[in-house]
Amino acid sequence: MDVFQIPLILVPEDRKTIQIKLVAGAGEGDCRIKFPAIWLKRKKYLVLMIDKVYWHLLAQYHTAELQSHTAELNRLYFKFNYNDVRYHRQFRRWGSCSSLRNINLSHRLIGSPRQLQDYVILHELAHLQHLNHGKEFWDLVATTGFIPKTIRKEIEIYGRDWQNSYYQWYHQILKSV
Ligand SMILES: [Zn+2]
Structure with missing residues (x-):
């Protein structure tokens, strides 16, 4: 498994917290990340959070x-x-x-x-x-x-x-x- 090749589907929503899930897709599947749309105004923070939940999810998954x-x-x-x-x-x-x-x-x-x-x-x-x-x-x-x-x-x-x-x-x- 190439941990850097899993497609990330980013879904901004009207919500308060970030949520990550592995969903069925081609190959290993996709990773769907729902996050507060307001975070799009704070891109560095958003990516920091994506990074955090992504590796946490992979760790749990394995x-x-x-x-x-x-x-x-x-x-x-x-x-x-x-x-x-x-x-x-x-x-x-x-x-x-x-x-x-x-x-x-x-x-x-x-x-x-x-x-x-x-x-x-x-x-x-x-x-x-x-x-x-x-x-x-x-x-x-x-x-x-x-x-x-x-x-x-x-x-x-x-x-x-x-x-x-x-x-x-x-x-x-x-x-x-
Ligand atoms: Zn040692």
């Missing part, structure tokens, strides 16, 4: 799949106990693991190549055992078969491409409203 996939990876490699895993709006980091044993993945990984997502998930799962990046942590990560140096390079390139696509996507919306 949560179940992320949860079952993480459970599968954990079952295969570690069998640790953790609380939950979710996508979060996060531009700086790719993943994080909290002391409450919650794993967060950056929303930039929605729709990313499987191996990148697998690595970030396994990396964060490994933090359930070792909260630091010490030798024991890396030894544990190595048991997954991933070579961190190689995969991190791929993630870096993916991140740059993502940022470019996001910038274009954002400005295209700004131009269209």
